[in-house]
Amino acid sequence: MLETDGNNKNDVTAVQMFDNGIELSELKNLMGITEKKQRSQLHIEFNDLSYSVYHNGKEAKKTILRNVTGHLESGKVTVIIGPSGAGKTTLLKIISGERWLNVDGTITINGVERNRGTFRKQMCYVPQQFALLPFLTTRETLYIAARLKLDIKRNEQVARMIVNEIAESLGLSNCLDTLANKLSGGERKRLSIGVEMITSPSVFLLDEPTSGLDSAASNQLINVLHNMARTNCTVVCAIHQPSSQMISQFDNIMVLDRGRCMYCGPKSDILNVYESAGFTCPRFYNIAEFVLEVITEQRDGDLENLYKICCSEYKKSKDDKYLKNKINLSTTSEQNFKKDDVLTSVNSTKQTLSTWQQQKILFLRALICIKRDSTMTMLRFAAHVTVALLLGVVFYNFGDDAKKVNSNIACLFFLLLFLFFANSMPAVQMFPTEAFLQEHLNNWYSLRAYYSVKILTDLPMQILCASSFMFISYYMTGQLMESNRILQTWSICVLITILGQTVGILTGSAFNTEIGIFLIPALSIPLLLFAGFFLKIGEISMYLQPLSTISFFRYAFEGMMQAIYGFNRPNLYCSEIYCYHHSSNAILSMMDMPTVSFYVILMILGCWIFCLHVIVYTVLCWKIYYARK
Ligand SMILES: Nc1ncnc2c1ncn2[C@@H]1O[C@H](COP(=O)(O)OP(=O)(O)OP(=O)(O)O)[C@@H](O)[C@H]1O
Structure with a gap:
């Protein structure tokens, strides 16, 4: 069905495309990952987020997030680190809007309270376990996602071009014809990221994107995410314990420990803040490892004091530098964020296919x-x-x-x-249902199209x-x-x-x-x-x-x-x-x-x-x- 050479060079394919009568401008427009595409800047801020779950009715309450305050900047790659069970996934799910019951606190986008429905159209959330159809090859998975999610009409060539570009950028070119159930864990992970990258979302939330990847593949992935961030995307990765090389590539860090935020801000400032609380990082030490050692009490010191310092430092930095930036950003973005403009800003992710085309x-x-x-x-x-x-x-x-x-x-x-x-x-x-909801909520297709096809094909x-x-x-x-x-x-x-x-x-x-x-x-x-x-x-x-x-x-x-x-x-x-x-x-x-x-x-x-x-x-x-x- 899809016979293309997975290693085509951009310029060669572009010429071929041009020969095939495809407008280069259309191609550039669609190739959000390689071309500098103008997304709407979405600056996310959350204040005092708390989340609890109840066991045995309302008898036993378990608090998962406690007054988490922080922000996620557009154009930057933020990493959320913390030990297992710290609440990273929960925080990502709450920000994405997937989890909302029993959540206290506020989430704003460019200073405006988040509208879950609108926001979901602008973001993509790649969960830790992403359901892929086992009997589709890498090429088919990407191709079908491109056909469903992008307005490329009947233009097969553009879809193929996108497939090759994404596969190349994620190092999947050599397994384009491998079935998803035969892919290695790391390849499956990259493929699940690739299918969501297709629409070039304004906010890209990834849960453990590097789990199962070797260091070369992890670095390649973080590079791709950096490229996305350069085009105004707000990229957020929850990573349990990133390596030194990996952490050096992130712009901002957020630290979570037992549901509490133990730092949120630029990576360059974290060691100063920890030092002021009496935790000094040895030279040439992996920042992430050091931070995890501190919060898991493997290093002596007063954690409560660190928490207080982190909160006050965050408030201070927000009051001066960040707030100023935010005001600048909000004045331009809030204008962009008016209802009508929201629709324009989600152009890249909006489904433009008719039900019949989706079917x-x-x-x-x-x-x-x-x-x-x-x-x-x-x-x-x-x-x-x-x-x-x-x-x-x-x-x-x-x-x-x-x-x-x-x-x-x-x-x-x-x-x-x-x-x-x-x-x-x-x-x-x-x-x-999970796979369906995941695809539907990430704007792949309508329920009507999916339901009718499911029934008719059987x-x-x-x-x-x-x-x-x-x-x-x-x-x-x-x-x-x-x-x-x-x-x-x-x-x-x-x-x-x-x-x-x-x-x-x-x-x-x-x-x-x-x-x-x-x-x-x-x-x-x-x-x-x-x-x-x-x-x-x-x-x-x-x-x-x-x-x-x-x-x-x-x-x-x-x-x-x-x-x-x-x-x-x-x-x-x-x-x-x-x-x-x-x-x-x-x-x-x-x-x-x-x-x-x-x-x-x-x-x-x-x-x-x-x-x-x-x-x-x-x-x-x-x-x-x-x-x-
Ligand atoms: N619906 C739920 N009911 C009960 N406990 C829950 C629920 N959801 C999350 N938890 C608990 O909340 C804590 C945080 O979970 P979460 O998945 O957010 O952690 P995490 O930091 O992403 O961990 P990991 O790095 O291992 O993925 C865990 O102790 C988990 O057991």
């Missing part, structure tokens, strides 16, 4: 993944065929035998059960599995070979399959996989009781009748019964003088059927599927709202 790209992505992830597809198909054959062998030629009516009815019920559960269980994992497989299962078992169990009966049975089988899948998606998207897998049988099995198989509809107590009315198994089962025994079916074959279940009408009335017409059953099952999809969609909207609010 096409997502469809392409889904097809590649389905083709490569053939194991699951094959397993699903094989399970349907194997169980159908088993069913055929066990109930061989029962369909037209009046003596075996009860067994045949059990066979039909089993058929429905298998289709429902075999399709609902795998669907629980169909909506990887539909052919569902129909294929349900059809093969139904045709094999129908034929082998000796049901009546009449085209309208086959079609009616098939339609019920397909509907119960889709219904099963929708139930699976609903539980999987509303809860996590473990809860989803527990909930499917827990919710469905009670409905099975009211399906009319274990006891007749008329035998169900009046108080429990509503459960029978809402049981979709009841309609699916009755649909099957009508398809097999209804519509004036001729009498069944009877090998003895008298068979009790000789007449198909007698069989149906023995089961208290029909209660509704076959076509109403089809409509009810269709309504069930529609309503469940509406609920899934609402759940996803709520999850997005909750993540954004």
Whole structure:
């Protein structure tokens, strides 16, 4: 699909692009990482940020951040250091707007209180664990991200050019054709940064971007981040313990210790501040190592005093130098930050693709993944065929035998059960909500585009599995070979399959996989009781009748019964003088059927599927709202 030479030189490719009729200005505009692109300057300030979590209801409170005050300057690379569990990730999540409940304190952008919705469009947050699609290569991952996130219309060449540029800048050129699940930890990390770099965000927050990278790759990455900062980007990295070489490349440092800010400001001043509190750094010592030794009490001294000095130094520096800068910055930026201009400032990250264009790209992505992830597809198909054959062998030629009516009815019920559960269980994992939210909130695509593609791409497989299962078992169990009966049975089988899948998606998207897998049988099995198989509809107590009315198994089962025994079916074959279940009408009335017409059953099952999809969609909207609010 994407045959390009990963090592093209900029000028050579640019000439090729020009030859291909692509405007150089467009190219420059899109190549935010190599060209000096004018972003809006976003200066972030946070005051007295506190964050607590509660265990056992409201009984046990754990404070994670305590009155953290600091700032993140645009055009600079800031590193947040601190021991494990200090609160670095939590702080990044709060700044990005991903975490907001139980947060006290204020966050301002260029002096204006942060609007989470608007801010999220201007920033990118790369978490410690970034979900990448395992069956896409590096090239495809970057290419699809470029196509989804940038307004490059149908310009394949520009997308390819961007892919090569980002891969080169992050040292990924030699693994462009490697699947994401085969990449090393460091390569995966760089790829996850690369997909977010594509839009050239105004604020770039990275959690442990150098974990798993060797020193050469770490330095290369920090260089790339510096280049971004030079183009007005506010770059922030949370790094547990940077090396001396790495720390020398950062402009500002913020130190966190057990949720407290133990310094925030220029890297050049940190040792003076620590010295004034009685902590002297030996010559040629790694600053980060020294700071960590101090705050983890490996060096003698008064930490409380250090904290007080850090707070007062920060206040002092803010009052003089930084405040002046801020005032200058705010006067220009606040003008930029008016509502209308905000939209212009997020031009680079704004989705300009229509839903249809997004759907096409997502469809392409889904097809590649389905083709490569053939194991699951094959397993699903094989399970349907194997169980159908088993069913055929066990109930061989029962369909037209009046003596075996009860067994045949059990066979039909089993058929429905298998289709429902075999399709609902795998669907629980169909909506990887975290990966979806991560991409959606970073402005990759709309929910509508993602949802429709997800549902439609699985539909052919569902129909294929349900059809093969139904045709094999129908034929082998000796049901009546009449085209309208086959079609009616098939339609019920397909509907119960889709219904099963929708139930699976609903539980999987509303809860996590473990809860989803527990909930499917827990919710469905009670409905099975009211399906009319274990006891007749008329035998169900009046108080429990509503459960029978809402049981979709009841309609699916009755649909099957009508398809097999209804519509004036001729009498069944009877090998003895008298068979009790000789007449198909007698069989149906023995089961208290029909209660509704076959076509109403089809409509009810269709309504069930529609309503469940509406609920899934609402759940996803709520999850997005909750993540954004
Ligand atoms: N939702 C939560 N419930 C309970 N504790 C939490 C929650 N979120 C974070 N914590 C705790 O808050 C502390 C800070 O976590 P955080 O992930 O921010 O640390 P960190 O500095 O990023 O650590 P690391 O360098 O190991 O990634 C940890 O002790 C963690 O266990």
